Amino acid sequence: MTADVCTDTPGRGTRTRSASGFVGAVAAEWTKLWSVRAPYLCLLVGLPATGVFSFYYGSIARINEHAVQPVGNAAVSSTALVQFAVVVLATVTVTSEYTTTSMSSSLLWVPVRHRVQLAKALVAAVVAFAAGALFAAAGMAVAWGPFSGHASFGAAAAVGQVLAVGLYYALVAVLTVGVSFATRHAAGALTVLFTLLWALPSMLVGLGGPVLLAINDWLPHSAGDHFMRSSAATPYPPAAAVLILLAWTLTAHLTGLYVLRRRDT
Numbered sequence: 001m002t003a004d005v006c007t008d009t010p011g012r013g014t015r016t017r018s019a020s021g022f023v024g025a026v027a028a029e030w031t032k033l034w035s036v037r038a039p040y041l042c043l044l045v046g047l048p049a050t051g052v053f054s055f056y057y058g059s060i061a062r063i064n065e066h067a068v069q070p071v072g073n074a075a076v077s078s079t080a081l082v083q084f085a086v087v088v089l090a091t092v093t094v095t096s097e098y099t100t101t102s103m104s105s106s107l108l109w110v111p112v113r114h115r116v117q118l119a120k121a122l123v124a125a126v127v128a129f130a131a132g133a134l135f136a137a138a139g140m141a142v143a144w145g146p147f148s149g150h151a152s153f154g155a156a157a158a159v160g161q162v163l164a165v166g167l168y169y170a171l172v173a174v175l176t177v178g179v180s181f182a183t184r185h186a187a188g189a190l191t192v193l194f195t196l197l198w199a200l201p202s203m204l205v206g207l208g209g210p211v212l213l214a215i216n217d218w219l220p221h222s223a224g225d226h227f228m229r230s231s232a233a234t235p236y237p238p239a240a241a242v243l244i245l246l247a248w249t250l251t252a253h254l255t256g257l258y259v260l261r262r263r264d265t
Contacts (some may be wrong), residue, residue, distance in 0.1 A: 021110065021112070021115065022115055022118070022119065024110075025110045025115050025116060025118075025119035026119045026122055026123060028106075028109070028110070028119070029093065029119045029120050029122075029123040030123050032093070033093055033123055033124075033127070036092065036096065038088065038089065038092040038096075039089050039092070039127065042085040042086070042088050042089040043085070043089070043131055045085050046082050046085035046086070046131060046135055047134065047135060047138060049078065049081065049082050049085065050075060050078045050082050050135040050136075050138055050139045050142075051138055051139060051142040053074075053077060053078035053081065053082065053139070054074040054075050054077070054078050054138075054139035054140070054142045054143040055074075055142050055143060055146050056146075057073070057074040057077045057078070057143060057146075058071075058074050058142075058143035058144070058145070058146030058147040058148075058150075058151065059146040061074075061146075061147055061150045061151070062146060062147055062148045062149075062150050065150070066150055067150075068149075068150055068151060068152050069150070069151060069152065070151065070152055070153075070154070070157050070158070070161065070229075071140050071143055071144055071147060071151040071152065071153050071158065072136065072139075072140055072157065072158055072161030072162070072165075072228075073151075073161075073229060074139055074140065074142075074143030074147070074151070075135065075136040075137075075138075075139030075140050075143065075161070075165060076136075076161065076164075076165060076225065076228040076229055078135070078139055079132075079165065079168065079169075079221075079224070079225070079228070080198065080221065080225075081198070082135060083168075083169065083172055083197060083221070084193075084194070084197075084198075085131075086128045086131060086132070086169045086172055086173050086176070087172065087173075087176050087190065087193050087194075087197070088190070089124065089127065089128070089131075089173070090124040090128065090172075090173040090174075090176035090177050090180070091176055091180050091186055091189045091190060091193075092186070093120050093123065093124055093177065093180075094120060094177055094180035094181055094184075094189075095180050095183075095184065095185055095186040095189060096186075098184045098185065099185075099186070103264065104264075107264055113257065113260050113261050113264065114257055116260075117177065117178075117181055117253070117256060117257055117260060120177050121173070121174045121177040121178070121253065124173040124174065124176070124177055125170040125171075125173045125174050126170070127173070128166075128169040128170045128172065128173035129166040129167065129169060129170040130166070131166075131169060132165045132166035132167075132168060132169030132170065133162050133163065133165065133166035135165065135169075136161060136162040136165035136166065137162050140153075140158060140161075140162075160230070161228060161229075161230075164227055164228040164230070164238075165228055167227075167242075168224040168227065168228055168245070171220075171224070171245045171246070171249050172197070172220070172224070174249045174252075174253060175193075175220065175248060175249045175252045175253075176189065176193060176252075177252075177253070177256065178249070178251075178252030178253035178254070178255060178256035178257075179192050179193055179252050179255075179256065180256065181255075181256030181257065181259055181260050182252070182255045182256045182258075182259045184259070184263075196219065196220060197219075197220060197221045198221070200216075200219060201216050201219050201221055201222055204216040204219075214235075217235050217236075218244060220244075220245055220248045223241040223242075223244035223245050223248075224241065224245055226238070226241045227241035227242055227245070
């Protein structure tokens with residue numbers, strides 16, 4: 001008989017335990033997410049809200065006789081406000097544990113700080129991607145009628161926009177998790193995200209001017225909007241828009257991790 005049944009390679013056991021520990025952390029976060037009502041409420045609000053805004057967008061395009069455009073633009077336009085359903089969902093995954101002081105238990109069970117944050121971010125991103133894709137598909141279906149000939153439909157383009165909306169929502173969810181770890185309070189996180197994702201872009205566009213509009217193009221939602229529409233009128237290609245989004249997301253994630261390691265030791 002050979003004697004290689006229980007041989008151990010230096011480092012292999014550590015990698016195995018690390019991988020299994022992360023899988024366990026993700027499973028725990030998945031269970032915790034669906035054990036409260038907030039995610040269900042966020043998704044139930046997001047779906048009809050997308051339908052309402054998409055219907056309105058299609059109707060306005062028809063009434064004002066806008067040029068023919070992809071039907072998916074209606075669903076993309078709804079993300080300006082519907083994204084906050086995803087923001088609230090992702091915020092709850094973090095701040096609810098600080099509110100109930102259960103974060104101490106989570107960090108006791110999973111003492112590796114970055115693993116806790118990464119597990120929450122991954123779970124929030126997966127749910128947000130699925131929700132965003134569903135919202136986008138529903139928005140296209142609702143908007144097609146009101147557009148009444150002022151929209152085009154191509155299977156490849158439609159699928160591309162559905163996936164783009166899903167990816168945008170996923171990155172917003174990860175961004176939110178990072179901000180939530182940095183602020184540790186729902187009110188603080190929502191204030192920061194509301195300002196960054198809606199108030200500041202609205203102010204810059206409202207004031208106008210080449211400088212302010214150029215600044216706006218580098219904000220998360222503006223980059224996401226350019227990516228989801230993928231039109232020739234955007235100031236940079238879709239790949240650049242994704243990189244801008246990733247930069248914001250990574251910055252928030254690293255900031256949240258810094259606060260987590262510094263204050264929850």
